[in-house]
Amino acid sequence: MNSNYLSSKPRYEILDGLRGIAAIVVVFYHLMECYPKNIISSYFAHGYLAVDFFFALSGFVLGYAYDNRWQTRQNKTGMTLWHFFKRRLVRLHPMVILGALIGICLFYYSGDIELFGKVDEAVWWMVLLQALLMILMIPLPQSMDIRGWGELTSINGPVWTLMFEYVANILYALFFRHLSKVALGFLVVFCALLTTDCCLRLNLWGVLESDWNSYSVVGGFIFTAEHVYIGYVRLFYPFLIGLLLSRLDKTIKIERGGFLYTSLMVLVVLCVPVLGGDNKIIDGIYQLICILFAFPLILSIGAGSLLKGKKTSRVCVFLGQISFPLYITHYPLIYMHTSWAQRHLGAPICTHIMVGICTFLMALGLAWAAFKLYDEPVRSWLTKHWLKR
Numbered sequence: 567m568n569s570n571y572l573s574s575k576p577r578y579e580i581l582d583g584l585r586g587i588a589a590i591v592v593v594f595y596h597l598m599e600c601y602p603k604n605i606i607s608s609y610f611a612h613g614y615l616a617v618d619f620f621f622a623l624s625g626f627v628l629g630y631a632y633d634n635r636w637q638t639r640q641n642k643t644g645m646t647l648w649h650f651f652k653r654r655l656v657r658l659h660p661m662v663i664l665g666a667l668i669g670i671c672l673f674y675y676s677g678d679i680e681l682f683g684k685v686d687e688a689v690w691w692m693v694l695l696q697a698l699l700m701i702l703m704i705p706l707p708q709s710m711d712i713r714g715w716g717e718l719t720s721i722n723g724p725v726w727t728l729m730f731e732y733v734a735n736i737l738y739a740l741f742f743r744h745l746s747k748v749a750l751g752f753l754v755v756f757c758a759l760l761t762t763d764c765c766l767r768l769n770l771w772g773v774l775e776s777d778w779n780s781y782s783v784v785g786g787f788i789f790t791a792e793h794v795y796i797g798y799v800r801l802f803y804p805f806l807i808g809l810l811l812s813r814l815d816k817t818i819k820i821e822r823g824g825f826l827y828t829s830l831m832v833l834v835v836l837c838v839p840v841l842g843g844d845n846k847i848i849d850g851i852y853q854l855i856c857i858l859f860a861f862p863l864i865l866s867i868g869a870g871s872l873l874k875g876k877k878t879s880r881v882c883v884f885l886g887q888i889s890f891p892l893y894i895t896h897y898p899l900i901y902m903h904t905s906w907a908q909r910h911l912g913a914p915i916c917t918h919i920m921v922g923i924c925t926f927l928m929a930l931g932l933a934w935a936a937f938k939l940y941d942e943p944v945r946s947w948l949t950k951h952w953l954k955r
Contacts, residue, residue, distance in 0.1 A: 577886075578627070578630075578868065578869050579825075579873050579879055579882040579883065579886070580824055580825045580828060580868040580869070580871055580873060580882060581623060581626070581627070581865070581868045581869060581886075582882050582883065582885060582886025582887075582889070583825055583829065583881060583882030583883075583885045583886060584619075584623070584825075584828055584829065584832055584864065584868055584885075585620065585623055585885070585886055585889040585890075586882075586884070586885020586886055586887075586888055586889040586892075587829050587832050587833065587885060588616040588619050588620065588832055588836065588889070589616070589885075589888070589889040589890075589892045589893045590885075590892070591610060591613050591616055591832070591833065591836045591837065592613055592616045592617075592724075592893060592896075593892065593896050593900075593926055593929050594609075594610045594613065594926070595610040595613025595614065595616075595836070596613075596896070596897065596900045597900065597903060597922050597925060597926065598610050598613075599900075599904075600900070600903055600904040600907040600908070601907060601911075601918075607839060607840040608839045608840070609837070609839075610836065610837050611837070611838060611839045611840045612835065612836050612837070612838055612840075612852075612853070612856070613836050613837070614783075614784055615783075615835065615836055615853065615856055615857070616836055617727050617786075617800060618783065618800050618804045618856075618857050618861065619804070619832070619836075619861050619864075620727065620893075621727075621730075621731070621734070621800065621801050621804035621805045621808070622804035622805065622807060622808040622861045622862065622865055623808060623865070624731060624734065624805060624808065625734070625738075625804065625805035625806060625807065625808025625809040625810075625811075625812070626808035626809065626811055626812045626865055626869065627808075627812075628734075628735070628738055628808075628809065628812075629808070629809040629810075629811075629812030629813055630812045632645065632650065632738075632743070633743060633812065633813065636650075636743065647739055647740075649953075650739050651735075651736075651739065652952070652953055653953065654732075654735050656945055656948045656949060656952070656953055657945070658728065658731070658732075658890075659701075660940070660941055660944045660945060660948070661890055661891055661894045661895075661936070661941055662700070662701060662703075662725060662728060662894065663701055664891075664894070664895065664936055664940055664941070665700075665722045665725060665894040665895055665898075666697040666698075666700045666701050666721055666722060666725075667697070668722070668895055668898050668932075669697060669700070669721035669722035669897075669898045670693060670694065670697050670721065671898075672898040672899070672901065672902055673685065673688070673693050673721065673898075673901075674686075674688075675901075675902050675905070676713075676898075676901035676902050676904065676905045677905065678905065678909070679904075679905050679908045679909060680908075681714060681904065681905075681908055682713050682714045682715075682901070682904075682905065683714045684711060684712050684713055684714045685712070685713055685714070688712040688713075692710075692712055693712065693721070696710070696712060696719065696720055696721050697721050699719070700719040700721050700722065700725055703728070703729050703732055705718040705719070705726070705729060705789050706718055706719060706720065706789060707789045708788065708789060708790070713901075716788050716789075717787050717788060718787055718788065718789055721898075722894070722897050722898060723787060723897050724893060724894065724896075724897050725894070726786060726787040726797070727786070728894075730786065730797055730798070730800075730801045731801075733798075733801065734801055734805045738809070742806070742809060747810065747813055747814065750806065750809065750810050750813070751810060753806055754803065754806045754807050754810055757799070757802040757803035757806055758803055758858055760799045760802065760803065761783070761799055761800075761803045761854060761857055761858060762854060763799070764782065764783050764785075764796055764799050765781060765782065765783060765850040765851065765853050765854035765857075766781065766847065766850055766851070766854065767780050767781045767847070767850065771795070773791050773792050773795045774792060774795075774796075775792055776792060779796075780846055780850075781846040781847050781849060781850030782846070782849070782850060782853060783796060783799065783800050783853055783857065784796075785797065785800075786798075786800055803857065803858070804857065804861060807861075807862050808862075808865060811862060811865055811866060811869070812869075816866065817866050817867070817869045817870025817871075818863070818866045818867045818870045818871075819870040819871055819872075820867060820870070820871040821871075822874055824867060824868065824870075824871025824872065824873070825868075825871070825873060825878055825881075825882060827867065828864050828867050828868045828871070831860070831863075831864050831867075832864060835856050835860050835861075835864075838852070887934075887937050888930070888933045888934055888937055890941075891932075891933040891934070891936040891937045891941055892929060892930065892933035894936075895929070895932050895933055895936050896929040896932070896933065899925055899928055899929050899932070900925070900929075902925075903921065903922070903925045906921060907921070
């Protein structure tokens with residue numbers, strides 16, 4: 567097959583920029599999580615919805631990039647399953663490996679607080695073993711937790727979303743790509759029902775048990791029936807609606823300011839304070855509207871609008887380049903920041919702000935260095951020596 571077949575397709579630069587904006591909000595959301603819950607409920611309160619937005623972007627981009635490239639009886643030079651999986655590994659897995667290595671290096675620096683009560687007791691070989699399992703995308707049961715949060719991976723928490731991303735890629739290659747638009751539409755409607763189940767606490771299948779995340783899609787990062795269900799609910803509707811939008815090619819064009827308007831929409835959606843107070847269903851309705859309608863709308867505008875000006879284009883390129891490295895590498899720094907914040911809750915607010923800004927700048931610098939010094943050259947080498955063979 568033609569190894570340069572993807573290069574003929576132009577990139578959606580606005581979507582790259584929006585991915586970077588969402589990744590930055592995720593960092594600030596995680597920084598706010600280091601403090602009492604009344605803080606996170608007011609600032610960047612819905613930053614976790616960036617995960618659902620990422621899945622929608624992934625579905626759209628996969629459909630756009632690969633739908634018409636598969637090997638068929640009429641197209642013998644098209645892409646095979648094996649080549650698709652190789653491409654996705656080259657795109658995603660180098661940063662997964664780096665995220666595991668950074669997680670190893672910084673693991674013990676986050677100890678000495680009750681919140682991470684298992685860190686100081688963790689033996690070195692268990693840390694290395696869990697890093698290996700993370701690289702292999704094998705989720706951990708709670709019994710193997712070595713941090714104290716019971717996550718799917720104790721080394722680098724956000725990697726749980728990559729586990730679901732790989733599932734989406736596999737299902738796309740084996741199943742979703744074969745569906746007609748009508749069949750895909752019916753599946754999208756069914757998955758919308760599942761999203762409604764979580765956001766409105768319908769509990770159709772009897773697996774929603776926790777109170778702390780009721781009327782919400784928060785979940786997916788612990789190996790329990792409830793969290794696994796929530797994780798797949800969060801994956802399927804956004805991914806499939808993104809895939810359907812790419813096939814329908816129904817975009818919304820804004821002549822000027824497309825990136826500005828969609829960026830503001832993303833920021834507003836993710837930063838709105840928790841709504842309703844003790845009446846959690848109000849916030850559940852808000853999350854449902856964001857996932858079912860706001861994200862597809864933002865996606866349609868971002869894909870349909872064109873960038874005007876080289877400066878805006880450079881900003882989008884930069885944001886797109888750091889988005890994935892930032893998302894994968896920032897959380898070990900968040901563990902350290904959480905440890906410091908919990909041990910210095912009585913420090914002046916200005917000190918906390920300064921340390922938070924420094925942590926963010928370190929995360930941004932680490933992401934840029936990871937992209938330029940590691941991700942870009944490694945993927946280039948793999949493309950030349952493995953992918954093109």
